Amino acid sequence: MYQDLKALFKSGLSSPISITWEITYGCNLSCTHCLSDSGSRAPGELGLDEAYELLDSLAAMKVFYINIGGGEPMLRRDFFQILDRAQNLGIGIKFSTNGYFLDDAAARKLSRYDNVDVQVSIDGHDQASNDIVRGAGSYNRALIALDNLRRSNFSSTKISVVINKHNIEHVDDLYTLAAQFGASLRITRLRPSGRGANSYQELSPSAQQYEVLHEWLLNHKDVLTGDSFFHLAPLGGSLEGLNMCGAGKVVCLVDPVGDVYACPFTIHPAFKAGNVREMSFREVWEKSPLFEQFRETDGPKSCQSCSVFSSCQGGCMAAKFHTGASLDDPDPDCVRGNGKVVGTVVSLRPKPLKRNVLI
Amino acid sequence: MLSLNRDFSYRCEKFGALLYQYSTRSLVVIRSQLVLEILDHLCSAPSTDSLIDGLVARGYSEVQVTNAITQLEAKGIVNFEHRTLS
Numbered sequence: 001m002y003q004d005l006k007a008l009f010k011s012g013l014s015s016p017i018s019i020t021w022e023i024t025y026g027c028n029l030s031c032t033h034c035l036s037d038s039g040s041r042a043p044g045e046l047g048l049d050e051a052y053e054l055l056d057s058l059a060a061m062k063v064f065y066i067n068i069g070g071g072e073p074m075l076r077r078d079f080f081q082i083l084d085r086a087q088n089l090g091i092g093i094k095f096s097t098n099g100y101f102l103d104d105a106a107a108r109k110l111s112r113y114d115n116v117d118v119q120v121s122i123d124g125h126d127q128a129s130n131d132i133v134r135g136a137g138s139y140n141r142a143l144i145a146l147d148n149l150r151r152s153n154f155s156s157t158k159i160s161v162v163i164n165k166h167n168i169e170h171v172d173d174l175y176t177l178a179a180q181f182g183a184s185l186r187i188t189r190l191r192p193s194g195r196g197a198n199s200y201q202e203l204s205p206s207a208q209q210y211e212v213l214h215e216w217l218l219n220h221k222d223v224l225t226g227d228s229f230f231h232l233a234p235l236g237g238s239l240e241g242l243n244m245c246g247a248g249k250v251v252c253l254v255d256p257v258g259d260v261y262a263c264p265f266t267i268h269p270a271f272k273a274g275n276v277r278e279m280s281f282r283e284v285w286e287k288s289p290l291f292e293q294f295r296e297t298d299g300p301k302s303c304q305s306c307s308v309f310s311s312c313q314g315g316c317m318a319a320k321f322h323t324g325a326s327l328d329d330p331d332p333d334c335v336r337g338n339g340k341v342v343g344t345v346v347s348l349r350p351k352p353l354k355r356n357v358l359i
Numbered sequence: 360m361l362s363l364n365r366d367f368s369y370r371c372e373k374f375g376a377l378l379y380q381y382s383t384r385s386l387v388v389i390r391s392q393l394v395l396e397i398l399d400h401l402c403s404a405p406s407t408d409s410l411i412d413g414l415v416a417r418g419y420s421e422v423q424v425t426n427a428i429t430q431l432e433a434k435g436i437v438n439f440e441h442r443t444l445s
């Protein structure tokens with residue numbers, strides 16, 4: 001069924017299926033692979049009125065759901081006001097959190113919403129392997145948040161793991177850990193964006209590890225992947241999801257200052273389509289020349305002659321870009337061994353504020 | 360009275376309509392013009408009878424319309440609220 005959708009979606013939809021909205025660059029942690037290089041807030045992050053305006057336009061366009069991320073979204077004092085507005089407008093929310101602020105009261109509040117998913121980030125099956133990536137104490141705090149959600153009977157909890165060459169060996173343990181909290185497991189691909197650009201070569205799984213993971217995913221169809229492993233599709237079998245790069249076609253990113261980028265992993269001027277302070281989100285989505293271009297291209301030139309092009313379509317644009325390859329090159333983790341890592345191109349987020357302050 | 364189940368959301372695209380189900384995270388393309396019209400009129404029609412009458416007036420047979428509604432209900436996409444008279 002999803003094969004058909006891929007053909008229909010290639011040239012773009014009238015509005016995104018979902019957008020990722022990073023509501024703040026502020027974060028209390030400093031994970032080594034942070035996709036958005038978060039830490040301190042950026043000057044001029046969207047205020048609550050502007051957030052409402054954005055939500056209203058997303059609702060008018062019938063965007064199905066919003067992935068709220070950051071930074072740590074719960075650091076915003078108006079976080080629940082944003083959720084309330086989304087709920088009233090009938091937009092689903094999936095939000096990612098490190099769990100530090102997800103206390104009992106917050107868990108109880110969350111359990112009263114419809115169509116809200118919580119993704120608690122954990123990057124290792126035990127304290128040692130998690131904390132080395134996410135910082136001391138972060139594993140325990142995530143477990144406390146998961147326990148709070150479980151005790152509040154919150155029904156849509158996910159444990160969200162960015163797969164690296166260490167934790168890939170423990171997907172079974174991670175699966176068991178999620179089950180212990182009545183949660184689903186969600187694993188996504190490490191991309192070299194944000195601080196991930198610097199840790200990519202050190203943390204990226206090997207081709208062999210990816211092959212084993214692919215097999216594991218085929219046997220664990222209940223594990224969510226955010227459609228992020230489609231570069232492995234040529235290995236055979238069919239993974240869940242659309243299996244395509246949706247950047248500017250079916251998804252995009254709005255960052256904390258209102259800049260719209262092709263996807264969460266492309267925070268760089270080369271992928272900026274506009275800003276919601278300068279024009280409406282609808283205008284950016286419908287008229288951005290950059291998005292037009294993505295909707296018209298047939299995939300990377302050097303992949304066109306590859307026999308498995310239809311299943312992998314040349315892989316992830318962000319992974320190529322941040323490893324210094326051209327968008328016409330194969331994915332750096334191309335399963336046919338045609339990928340190359342040329343260098344490192346870091347994301348360019350707005351200059352941070354000096355202090356981390358609650359909003 | 361019929362209403363769209365809160366687990367679903369849909370919108371029109373040039374190839375038909377996209378229906379998204381929150382609990383299963385699945386997307387379905389709807390191409391049937393009749394189903395699209397039923398979904399479109401769910402909110403505005405004051406009662407199920409008037410929804411059916413409206414569609415019959417647009418050329419569908421009553422059987423076609425009720426069958427389509429029954430299928431949508433069986434799939435859990437629309438809810439039929441049974442009200443008790445007070």
Ligand code: SF4
Pocket residue numbers: 234302303306307308309312313314315329330331334335336337338339
């Ligand atoms: S050459 Fe391109 S299309 Fe072929 S497997 Fe590699 S990335 Fe995919």
Ligand code: SF4
Pocket residue numbers: 191244245246247251262263264265266315316317318319
């Ligand atoms: S660029 Fe990569 S991360 Fe972004 S939507 Fe495409 S495949 Fe996904």
